[in-house]
Amino acid sequence: MRILPSGAPILRADEMRAAEQRCFGAGVSQSELMERASLAVAREVARLGAGQPALVLAGPGNNGGDAYGVARLLRGWGHDVAVAAIGRPTSGAAAANAAAWQGKVESLEQVSARPVLVDGLFGTGMSCALDAPVAAHLARLVAAASVSVAIDIPSGIETDTGLDLGAPDGITATVALGALKPAHLLGAGVSKCGHVLLADIGVEPGAIWSSIARPRLQAPEPQAHKYDRGLVVVVAGSMAGASRLAARAALHGGAGYVILAAPEPATGGPDAIVQRTIEGRDALAELLTDPRIGAVVIGPGLGRDEAAKDLLEAAIGCERDLVIDGDALSLLGEAAAERLRTRKAATLLTPHAGEFARMFDAAGSKIEATLAAARNSGATVIHKGADTVIAWAGGKAVVASAASSWLSTAGTGDVLAGLVAARHAAGGSADEAVWLHSRAARLAGPAFAADDLIGRIPVAMGECL
Numbered sequence: 032m033r034i035l036p037s038g039a040p041i042l043r044a045d046e047m048r049a050a051e052q053r054c055f056g057a058g059v060s061q062s063e064l065m066e067r068a069s070l071a072v073a074r075e076v077a078r079l080g081a082g083q084p085a086l087v088l089a090g091p092g093n094n095g096g097d098a099y100g101v102a103r104l105l106r107g108w109g110h111d112v113a114v115a116a117i118g119r120p121t122s123g124a125a126a127a128n129a130a131a132w133q134g135k136v137e138s139l140e141q142v143s144a145r146p147v148l149v150d151g152l153f154g155t156g157m158s159c160a161l162d163a164p165v166a167a168h169l170a171r172l173v174a175a176a177s178v179s180v181a182i183d184i185p186s187g188i189e190t191d192t193g194l195d196l197g198a199p200d201g202i203t204a205t206v207a208l209g210a211l212k213p214a215h216l217l218g219a220g221v222s223k224c225g226h227v228l229l230a231d232i233g234v235e236p237g238a239i240w241s242s243i244a245r246p247r248l249q250a251p252e253p254q255a256h257k258y259d260r261g262l263v264v265v266v267a268g269s270m271a272g273a274s275r276l277a278a279r280a281a282l283h284g285g286a287g288y289v290i291l292a293a294p295e296p297a298t299g300g301p302d303a304i305v306q307r308t309i310e311g312r313d314a315l316a317e318l319l320t321d322p323r324i325g326a327v328v329i330g331p332g333l334g335r336d337e338a339a340k341d342l343l344e345a346a347i348g349c350e351r352d353l354v355i356d357g358d359a360l361s362l363l364g365e366a367a368a369e370r371l372r373t374r375k376a377a378t379l380l381t382p383h384a385g386e387f388a389r390m391f392d393a394a395g396s397k398i399e400a401t402l403a404a405a406r407n408s409g410a411t412v413i414h415k416g417a418d419t420v421i422a423w424a425g426g427k428a429v430v431a432s433a434a435s436s437w438l439s440t441a442g443t444g445d446v447l448a449g450l451v452a453a454r455h456a457a458g459g460s461a462d463e464a465v466w467l468h469s470r471a472a473r474l475a476g477p478a479f480a481a482d483d484l485i486g487r488i489p490v491a492m493g494e495c496l
């Protein structure tokens with residue numbers, strides 16, 4: 032399980048540079064800031080490397096400047112340290128740090144591997160893909176080390192997108208300086224950064240994007256009534272199992288009352304779920320006039336035939352808050368933003384990458400693309416995957432990217448849709464549901480089925496009370 036700071040700010044490279052400038056404006060010198068960065072990294076290297084011989088790789092920019100500082104500090108603490116470099120910093124604090132390193136500087140091509148590797152080649156200034164020979168040597172040195180620590184971000188990851196530009200596999204830990212960067216949570220960064228440790232270097236991030244945090248939940252009020260706890264309606268379609276998973280997840284996600292509205296009398300599932308037979312669009316529209324309904328789920332197992340389209344029409348046209356998942360997202364396709372923008376009630380969308388691409392422009396980073404989708408549709412968008420991004424129309428974004436990869440099994444998305452509805456109906460937020468889903472998966476261990484997740488949701492909720 033990878034360590035990722037919880038509820039931590041995320042800044043793009045340009046925002047990080049602006050934060051750094053504010054810090055300089057407040058009277059902190061560049062050399063002071065770089066020394067804080069070097070010290071934070073050196074401490075982690077000393078802790079993780081346990082005194083074994085270290086090789087520090089230093090690049091031509093400020094990431095390299097940090098690296099020379101790390102080498103100097105480690106040597107000062109008695110560690111056996113070698114340095115290999117690409118280019119040499121030419122100005123500012125980085126050049127001063129390079130000049131202050133009194134040992135040898137070897138070439139990347141010729142240097143021998145050591146048990147501890149510090150990657151200070153490139154950080155947020157990476158401007159293009161690593162040259163193939165550089166990438167190959169970096170991969171060789173990381174593979175041969177028993178512990179490897181990247182300064183700020185692994186060399187070869189694009190800061191703002193997490194795109195792989197030649198980064199090595201097997202980095203043990205990355206020390207993020209001042210704030211997380213999108214690359215720590217998105218795309219290739221999910222597997223390439225290893226554990227992410229956040230170092231406070233006294234820069235004020237002022238971010239509106241953050242990594243997901245454990246929610247705080249409350250038990251129902253002493254006088255709680257089943258309808259105050261949230262009434263959730265799950266609309267069933269041709270594939271009954273999926274909507275049952277969503278309904279059961281809503282029940283165990285804390286909803287006080289769950290109705291499964293199906294075209295035919297449903298079989299199976301807990302008796303606590305209220306079964307309603309609805310014959311077509313008008314019947315659903317009539318059911319959804321009930322103002323006590325806190326959230327409606329449509330999409331899991333809905334199908335994509337004419338009957339499904341009719342039910343979706345009724346759901347979009349209703350005045351209740353709506354969670355749209357699976358087939359319903361595919362039915363909306365490119366028309367999603369336009370169809371949803373005019374809804375008066377809240378809409379929450381839970382697309383995976385394929386569904387997202389059918390509805391919205393997926394260009395740019397996953398955070399930017401998801402925010403644009405939220406802005407254009409007016410919906411809260413939960414863009415799922417190993418890097419789940421939750422974006423609100425107002426510009427807030429939360430990223431979850433330390434979930435169990437065992438979640439990649441059929442039906443877990445249906446469970447999430449039910450859970451999102453339950454938490455929303457109870458007055459909670461979408462990221463609350465994503466955290467609980469991820470925690471339930473962790474509690475379920477390896478090779479679980481989507482059904483097994485549901486029973487773990489109350490345990491996960493118990494950790495938040």
Ligand SMILES: NC(=O)C1=CN([C@@H]2O[C@H](COP(=O)(O)OP(=O)(O)OC[C@H]3O[C@@H](n4cnc5c(N)ncnc54)[C@H](OP(=O)(O)O)[C@@H]3O)[C@@H](O)[C@H]2O)[C@@H](O)CC1
Pocket residue numbers: 047048050051064065068090091092093094095096097152153154155156157158159160161162182183184208209232234
């Ligand atoms: N912000 C903060 O608060 C703090 C930031 N700090 C540190 O600064 C780091 C950012 O430093 P930075 O801006 O100097 O960029 P950095 O990553 O060293 O690379 C730039 C150099 O690499 C070169 N280059 C780029 N890509 C290349 C490639 N593929 N292949 C070959 N060359 C390539 C590029 O050349 P150019 O593109 O200009 O031709 C330039 O020479 C940040 O990650 C953190 O470690 C801390 O010290 C203190 C607090």
Ligand SMILES: Nc1ncnc2c1ncn2[C@@H]1O[C@H](COP(=O)(O)OP(=O)(O)O)[C@@H](O)[C@H]1O
Pocket residue numbers: 357383415416417418419434435436437438439440441442443444445446447468
């Ligand atoms: N490799 C992975 N690592 C972490 N979470 C994952 C991974 N793959 C899928 N998930 C999560 O599992 C769920 C799968 O949802 P979805 O793709 O809709 O599946 P289904 O339609 O079968 O229910 C989402 O919450 C997604 O974020």
Ligand SMILES: [K+]
Pocket residue numbers: 094150151152153154181182183184185186
């Ligand atoms: K680096």
